[in-house]
């Protein structure tokens with residue numbers, strides 16, 4: 191079945207359009223809505239966005255592919271992003287990454303077979319004073335160690351998201 | 356001499372939840388809006404000029420002067436765009452306002468807009484800051500409900516809408532013209548300047564772009580007066596500002612200091628000195644694109660001119676501290692891969708050069724490099740600097756040039772040794 195926006199998402203897009211003097215400016219916010227609805231941006235999803243905003247599909251694709259946070263393939267339920275930049279590196283982020291790799295059995299960029307976890311190494315998350323920093327979906331986990339990140343993964347694998355995912 | 360700290364901007368020790376509108380107002384919040392409205396545009400601009408605030412986003416351009424560039428007589432709409440893309444490694448101050456004091460930023464947006472007759476403001480927030488966007492959106496909604504935003508701001512008849520706009524993962528969008536491209540829905544590729552955004556900015560209209568902290572300082576300036584704020588700092592570089600210290604110090608974190616505080620004292624007194632009391636090896640004073648400094652250079656006043664005269668730049672005020680035991684090649688490797696990853700690809704010297712530099716540094720660290728690679732590395736860095744549309748090219752070159760200048764022997768030792776000669780681990784830090 192062809193993809194379609196939920197009524198709620200559609201209303202959200204309508205409200206987004208009101209904030210800008212033209213439709214193109216609504217593109218990135220709308221791509222965010224689409225990614226939330228469908229999990230990632232398949233070609234079909236980008237076409238849906240193009241149709242909804244009445245923009246040429248090429249424009250949608252060129253913007254969507256420029257930005258790293260728009261997923262061009264599915265990601266796991268928990269997107270584990272370990273900061274590898276300088277302040278986190280100085281405070282031991284390599285050990286954090288190694289612990290995640292070992293625990294999940296995947297390399298950065300890969301997703302576990304059960305589709306639960308995707309590991310990624312990312313650039314500075316602007317929380318350098320509490321390094322090392324790991325972001326899982328929307329939430330930041332600061333002052334991480336090899337032990338604390340494994341405990342976090344265990345908690346998430348058990349479905350406990352009470353302390354943020 | 357103890358370093359003087361302040362809590363005008365950094366209010367985290369107050370034990371109050373300033374995200375709550377009632378708490379924010381009980382502490383005097385939004386009163387500066389009414390004062391500003393009575394003062395009128397010209398007087399607000401003069402107060403910001405008197406405060407001598409240099410932009411907190413990294414370039415240090417005087418805020419009042421920039422405000423003066425926004426044309427008064429125009430029949431086009433004008434926009435305020437707040438740069439909340441905070442992504443310069445080592446920088447984490449804007450995060451504080453977005454997470455904990457969003458009304459400060461909104462109040463700053465209102466006063467700034469009133470000064471320049473602006474009726475739409477966008478806060479461009481980096482995409483990773485999802486929780487921060489929720490926090491700011493809630494504050495905007497609360498302010499709306501309370502009649503602080505919208506058609507009739509606090510009963511003054513002034514109209515203003517403020518919106519957040521989420522980025523989507525691209526450091527380059529912190530550069531103001533790339534940010535405007537991104538706001539307009541396009542890939543974040545910087546524009547040629549001139550024209551400057553103040554004249555041709557968002558949607559082809561006059562646009563003021565300022566950093567989060569710059570705008571968040573405005574209510575303090577209006578409440579206490581420009582001259583008063585100026586005196587917290589030094590001549591022509593006024594005020595207090597947030598300094599973020601990270602890396603090998605005992606107490607990493609944010610501190611609010613008067614512009615002009617001594618950097619050595621900031622590191623050794625405020626931040627508690629170096630982990631394990633190891634000797635200091637290197638400091639990057641203002642975010643990753645500033646030249647690295649050696650310990651004998653750091654006895655410098657933290658002003659734009661002071662850090663420049665000491666051989667680097669103040670940048671964003673994000674101080675990265677490295678202790679003895681840090682491999683300078685590995686440290687540079689992190690930075691160079693970052694710039695290679697974040698180059699937007701528009702200018703050939705930057706697109707090709709950043710990747711080339713990162714590969715040479717990989718080779719040096721892995722012990723694969725030949726002697727002539729050191730010269731090649733410097734040549735590539737020299738060819739990028741100044742040959743690109745935006746300053747990302749310089750930002751990528753400066754670390755390479757300065758690391759090689761200050762720590763050439765260590766790079767040489769990697770080549771001679773056929774790999775990394777640094778023995779032993781870096782100091783270990785725990786949560787203070």
Ligand SMILES: Cc1cc2nc3c(=O)[nH]c(=O)nc-3n(C[C@H](O)[C@H](O)[C@H](O)COP(=O)(O)O)c2cc1C
Nearest residue numbers: 410411412438440441442529530531565566569746
């Ligand atoms: C590559 C690059 C990245 C930048 N990133 C940021 C940023 O994340 N936040 C910011 O405020 N300014 C950033 N800037 C500086 C902006 O271009 C601009 O000078 C600033 O937003 C102006 O605000 P201010 O005058 O209040 O400092 C960046 C500049 C460059 C060249």
Ligand code: FES
Nearest residue numbers: 273278314315318
């Ligand atoms: S370097 Fe990791 S959060 Fe800044």
